[in-house]
Amino acid sequence: MTRKLWLALPLVVFALFVGAALWRLADPPSTTVESRLVGKPVPPFALKPALATKPGFGAADLASGQPRLLNLFASWCVPCIAEAPVLAELKARGVGIDGIAIRDTAPDIAKFLGERGDGYARIGADPNGQAQIALGASGVPESFIVDGRGIIRYHHIGAIMPQDLPEVMAEWEKVG
Amino acid sequence: MKRAMVLSLSLLVASPLLADSNQPPSPYAYKQLEDSRQEARAKALMQELRCLVCQGQSIADSDAELAGDMRSLVRERIKAGESPDQIRDWLIERYGSWVSYAPVFGPETLFLYAAPLLLLLAGGLLAARRLKRSR
Numbered sequence: 001m002t003r004k005l006w007l008a009l010p011l012v013v014f015a016l017f018v019g020a021a022l023w024r025l026a027d028p029p030s031t032t033v034e035s036r037l038v039g040k041p042v043p044p045f046a047l048k049p050a051l052a053t054k055p056g057f058g059a060a061d062l063a064s065g066q067p068r069l070l071n072l073f074a075s076w077c078v079p080c081i082a083e084a085p086v087l088a089e090l091k092a093r094g095v096g097i098d099g100i101a102i103r104d105t106a107p108d109i110a111k112f113l114g115e116r117g118d119g120y121a122r123i124g125a126d127p128n129g130q131a132q133i134a135l136g137a138s139g140v141p142e143s144f145i146v147d148g149r150g151i152i153r154y155h156h157i158g159a160i161m162p163q164d165l166p167e168v169m170a171e172w173e174k175v176g
Numbered sequence: 177m178k179r180a181m182v183l184s185l186s187l188l189v190a191s192p193l194l195a196d197s198n199q200p201p202s203p204y205a206y207k208q209l210e211d212s213r214q215e216a217r218a219k220a221l222m223q224e225l226r227c228l229v230c231q232g233q234s235i236a237d238s239d240a241e242l243a244g245d246m247r248s249l250v251r252e253r254i255k256a257g258e259s260p261d262q263i264r265d266w267l268i269e270r271y272g273s274w275v276s277y278a279p280v281f282g283p284e285t286l287f288l289y290a291a292p293l294l295l296l297l298a299g300g301l302l303a304a305r306r307l308k309r310s311r
Contacts, residue, residue, distance in 0.1 A: 033228050036272050043270075076197045103197035103241070128202040129245035136270030138228035138242060 032157045035136030035144075042070075042150050045131040047124025050101040050109055056124040057098055063150025067175045069095050069168075070144040071120070072132055074102045075112035077140040083159035084112075087119035090165070095172055099123040102132055102140050143168075147175040196241045204251035205244030211255075218251045221260040224277045225250070225267065234277065 037043065046058035062068050071087060073080045091097055099120040101109050109123065126132055135144065136155075145154035145168075154171040156164065209215040219236065225246065227238035235243040235250075246267075253263050267275050279285045 031231060033271055033274070036268075036270055074197060103199040105199070127199065128248065129242060130202075130249060132242075133245060133249060133267075133270070138271070 033136075033138045034157070035152070035155045037136045037152050038155050040152060042144075042146055042152055043134040045134050047100060047126060047131060050099075050104065050123040050125035051106050053110075054120065055122045057122045058124075059150065061122075062098070062146045063148065065148040066096060067148055067153075067172065068146050069097045069172070070100065070135075070146055071097055072100045072102055072126075072135070072137055072140050072142045074104050074140045075108040076104070077102075079159040080112075080141045081116055082161065083141050084116035084119070086160050086162055086165065088117040089162075090160070090168065091119035093169065095169075096121055100126050100131055102126050102129055145171050145175060201241070201244045202248030204248040204255075206247075207251075209251050209255055214254050215251075217260055218247075218254040221254075221263060222247055222250055225264070226275050226277060228271065228275070 042059040042062050044059045047056045049056035062070065069090065071083075073083070087097055097119045099122070101123055104125065104127075113120075124131070132138075132140075135142075135152075139157070141159050143156040143160060144152050147153050153175045154168075156168065160168055209218060222236035223234050225235045227233045227235045227240055227243040227246070229240035229242050230238050233243075235246045250263055253266075254260070264276055264278075268280070273280050273282070273284070279288060281289060
């Protein structure tokens with residue numbers, strides 16, 4: 001009897017393998033890369049102003065006692081177009097937003113903000129994506145909520161859409 | 177029919193929706209380091225780092241803009257005297273151990289590293305029993 005069971009073992013292992021493969025094919029793991037810096041201080045960076053009309057900022061400016069929403073965006077980024085009105089809405093609700101313009105130019109940013117709306121208090125330029133990497137972000141748009149002590153509390157990957165507003169506002173009020 | 181033909185042909189040559197900026201690449205994205213020994217170390221590290229955009233490729237293979245920015249970061253830091261392991265750890269701090277193709281030793285990978293030893297042990301025991309019996 002035990003011998004028969006042993007003989008069935010390869011078949012059992014194979015069935016388990018097929019099961020595992022089918023499970024992962026039907027429910028693929030998430031491909032978004034969550035920043036591991038949530039709960040940690042904002043890494044050091046200092047960004048020059050992206051526009052002549054707004055100041056730039058650095059990591060130290062984010063630990064000002066007040067929470068900030070840090071938004072990585074670009075004028076060449078299509079989902080950012082959909083996100084711009086939502087950011088304006090967040091601003092209207094009292095959320096202070098600082099932008100990091102990834103690989104962008106002042107004229108393009110000015111045009112983008114003019115057409116799509118502008119919720120930013122400050123915009124720093126990240127011409128080579130180095131602040132993006134330092135933050136553990138891998139695309140645009142991505143947003144972080146930073147508390148008054150400069151600790152990252154929340155990471156949102158992709159555009160903040162109207163349906164995300166309750167979640168983002170809840171996270172914002174948690175740190176406020 | 178002809179319109180469908182033209183449409184499908186034009187779709188064929190259309191460039192995908194641009195997910196990249198029109199800005200020049202980072203300084204060391206496509207440029208090797210002046211010191212060939214440093215470049216060799218940078219290259220070896222770049223082959224072990226995962227591109228976060230096209231996630232099956234290393235940053236050495238990928239043409240994504242972020243991969244270029246990461247190559248430049250690796251080369252600039254090697255040039256500044258950092259060791260490859262320092263740079264790898266810095267990136268793991270941000271993106272998790274998933275960013276490195278060389279698995280680090282830890283609770284998650286314990287089984288991975290222990291498996292060969294365990295299998296060797298099990299095989300050895302099996303073989304020992306067989307040999308004993310046949311004698």
